Amino acid sequence: MIFSKKLITLYFSLFLGLLSSVSPLASQETPRLEQASISFRIGHNIWSNDARFTQLLELFDKYPDATDEITFFTQGTHTPITDEELERRCVLLKQRIDEVHAHGYRAGINILCTMGHHPEDLPHSIGSEIPRAQTLDGRIAEGTLCPNNENFRQRIRRIYTAMANANPDYIWVDDDVRTGHMLDSSGTPGSVCFCDNCMKILAQKFDVEIDRDYLTSHMSDPIVLAKIHEFTSDSYDKLFALIEETIRKISPDMPIGFMTGERYDEGYDFERWAKTLMGPNGDKEAYWRPGGGFYEQSYMNGLFGKSHEIGRQVSLLPPEVVVIQSEIENFPYQLLMKSANVTTLEAVSHIAAGCTGAAFNVLTNNNEPLDEYENMIAKVAERRPFFDLAVQKLGRNPNIGVFPLWEKTDGSYQNRTPVQALTSCFSETGVPIAYKFLPDQTNVVLLSRAYLSHKTPEEIKKVFQMGVYTDLDAVNLANDPATYALNDLTGMGYGGEIHVDGIEKIEEHPLNGSFAGRTRDLRQSFWREPIYSLKKTRPNVETLSSCVDYGGDQTAETIVGIFENPLGGRICVNGYYPWGNFYNYSKQSQIRAIIRWLSRDRIPGYVDSFAKINFWLRAPNADGSFAGVAINSNYDPVEKVAIMLKTDRDSIDVYDYSCQKTTVKASFSDEAGYRRFIVPEIKPWEPVLFVCE
Ligand SMILES: [Zn+2]
Structure with missing residues (x-):
């Protein structure tokens, strides 16, 4: 197991050497990795108890392939504990780390609360001497510290010094460095802090005088939002610089990891933060742990949804970040919520989406024996050879295929849903998904109105020079004479709406092959989504599907159409439930044929069997x-x-x-x-x- 640590370091050093002489952009320059990087995250209630900790090591010794690393949570609650308590815990952690080393594993510390996630166990948490973060409407986030004041920064120096002195192999910053602080159930965009002091810092970005009322009334202004996101990103970056300096003063080569989620209102500045964690010379190692919410298995599409979120996060990381352990979390750790089989499949799925390993946070957080968790550890060990092989073969090469258009500057949390919806329905159809726009690889995109809405006409023209699968909502915006007026490029427009009894009928067309005449009925009387009839505004638009009613009478000539525009772009507009339910044989086959046509036979591959x-x-x-x-x-x-x-x-x-x-x-x-x-x-x-x- 110690061997694995050496291997990863060796490959990382080779890779850094390579980067100094060549551009890091081309896929063929990504490093070859020998194996997956696997960690288990261990709760305070387990490691702080001698009997539990001994049992933990016995279990890992019985299944030595299960993990390379044992990572200790500093606490189990989500508001920071006192500095004194954290220092006391670090004394015991130093012993635990020594013991883990003696068993042949790497060991590290995962601080759960640098700032604090949200209010929990306030009576046993840090006192009011460190100011709390404040929300835009003036509420105090009792569980979260404001990161932008000197008392907080002194605390960071103190507690990160204590952790570095415990001699871990690495230190992870958790995703409590985040916006929102779980005070908003409405999902409104948050920021890291709007306290009086932070407002002064934020005000420097504005030419006008601002206060919380001003920001509240301008939250739909993209320029205001961008400034708030930039402020949040700056706050993180400043914090990471301090953490980096503090840790590396004690341990110059210690890797520092950060856990993230898909939160647009943080600025999504992964490259910037990773480079800060890599130190002023960029020669130190940063680890990454992309995460998302998939805690139980009743809705299995949630697993792949999380993989796509993770894929997007990984796509923003600089190539120098090589250790990317997906978050695998079964919180609140009730064993029957997620089986060992689903837990391990999740690791595979996230590796497929771009990770090079996994961090399993799946054992109990209660003070109880680990007997019933043995099967989970055994299953991870059983699947470990596949994780290793997959990472060996996939490395850090980017995913290629159809690109659901998105950008980190999409700006608001609300935009996540369209991107996610666009992605999932194609991925499960056997169409490969790209998470990043790669100019030499990308020639088919999935386009939503949400993406178009903040683009210039020139940017949209570039989109319509590729293969574009989209819906009428987006096309209406592109055609809008007041803004873009791109009828020449879309070829189709609004031709009316059908609100009842609409059934898709697949028409005679080479792309439809033998499926002509088949139907797809998504039952408008149950799922009330309007069907859009497509008006052909240019002569060479071809019909793939029409609409009929329950009597078989045609109610729209074209609801799925294709068009090749004068710029060479190929367009498919789908007016009938365009972003899902591609589960019958005829529709799934049509969708794949459309994608291949849009790509001009350049899509690198796809599944060609009727299957999910x-x-x-x-x-x-x-x-x-x-x-x-x-x-x-x-x-x-x-x-x-x-x-x-x-x-x-x-x-x-x-x-x-x-x-x-x-x-x-x-x-x-x-x-x-x-x-x-x-x-x-x-x-x-x-x-x-x-x-x-
Ligand atoms: Zn503040």
């Missing part, structure tokens, strides 16, 4: 080799899964969940350069890793 399979593909290495992951996201096995890949290789290696390799020869190749590889079987809720070398 989430699919990820990575950019190729310099030698042309590449890899990807497919997860069967349903309760039935899928046999003879066809994977179409654009490659000149004759065969691919397919690894099942037990890492058994099957070499699959191409069964067919078409004139556009795609080859079809038939994977014998993907079991329910299991992945396969495929590698083309």
Whole structure:
């Protein structure tokens, strides 16, 4: 296990050397990793109790493959404890870390409350000597400290010194460095703090005089919002610089990690913060732990939703960040909420989306024996070889495929839903998702009105030069004569609405193949979404689907249409439930055919069997080799899964969940350069890793 630490350090050093001589942007320059980076996060109630801690080490010794690292939470509650209490705990942590080292694992400290998440256990938490954060409406966040005052900064020096002196291998800053402080149930955009002192700092960004009332009445102004996000980002950056300086004064090479979530109102400045954590010369190591909320398994789409959130977070990290452990959290740690099988599949899914490891926060936080958690640890150990193999083959190469248009400056939390909705329905159709716009790889985008609404006409024109799948809501905005007037590029417009009894009928068209005549009825009387009839505003628009009623009479000639515009862009507008329910054979097949057409046969691959399979593909290495992951996201096995890949290789290696390799020869190749590889079987809720070398 100590060997793994050396390996990661070696590869990281090699990579830093590489970066100094070449541009870091091209995918082929990303580092090859030998194995996944796996950690377990351990609650205070376990490590502070001798018997529990001994049992923990016994369990890991019984399943030594389960983890490389044991990471200790400083506390279990979400408001900061006193400095004295934290220092006292660090004395015991130093002993625990020594013991963990003696067992061959790396050990680190995860401070849960640098600022404090939210009010909890206030009677046993830090006193009022350190000012609390304040919300925009003037409320005091009792559980969160304002990060921008000198008392707080003195505290940071003191407690991070105490932690560094406990001799950990690394220190993690938790995602309590965040906005909102869980005071707003409405989901309104927050900020880190609006106390009087912070308002003075924020005011420096404005040319006009501001107060909380002014900001409240201007929250829909994107310029005001951008300034608030920038202030939050500055506050984090200043805090990280202080943490970095404090830790590295004691331990110059100690890696420092930060845990994040998809929060647009923080500025999403991962690259900036990572570089600050890498020190003034940029030569120290920063770890990252992207997270999201998937705590129990009753809604399995939540697992993949979290993977896509994580994919977007990873896409913003600089390539120098190599240790990326996904958050796997089963809070509040009731074992039956999420099975060991789902917990481990989650690690695979997040690795597919871009992580290079996982941090399991899945053991009890109660003061109780760990007996019933043995199966969880055993399952992680059982799946460990697959995690390692996947990280070896996928490395840090970016995901490629269809890009659901988003930017970190999208600005408001509310924009997350459209991006997420756009992403999920295509990913589970077997279409690979890219999380970042890569100019040499991206030529199909998924477009929402939310994205268009803050773009200039020139920016929108560039979008419509690619392959664009979109809905009428976005097209209406693009066509708006008062703003963009891009009818030439969209080819279609509003042709009326149908509010009752609308059924999609797939029409005769080469893209529809043998599915012409089939229907898709999403029952408007239950799920009341208007259907949009598409008016063809240019001559060469082609109909893929029409609308009929329950008597079979046509009520709209075109509700799904395609168009090739004068700039060479290819457009598909879908007026019938455009962002979901692609679950029947005919619609799923039509969607894949549309994507391939939009890409002009450049989409790098896709699943071509009728199945619910989430699919990820990575950019190729310099030698042309590449890899990807497919997860069967349903309760039935899928046999003879066809994977179409654009490659000149004759065969691919397919690894099942037990890492058994099957070499699959191409069964067919078409004139556009795609080859079809038939994977014998993907079991329910299991992945396969495929590698083309
Ligand atoms: Zn403040």
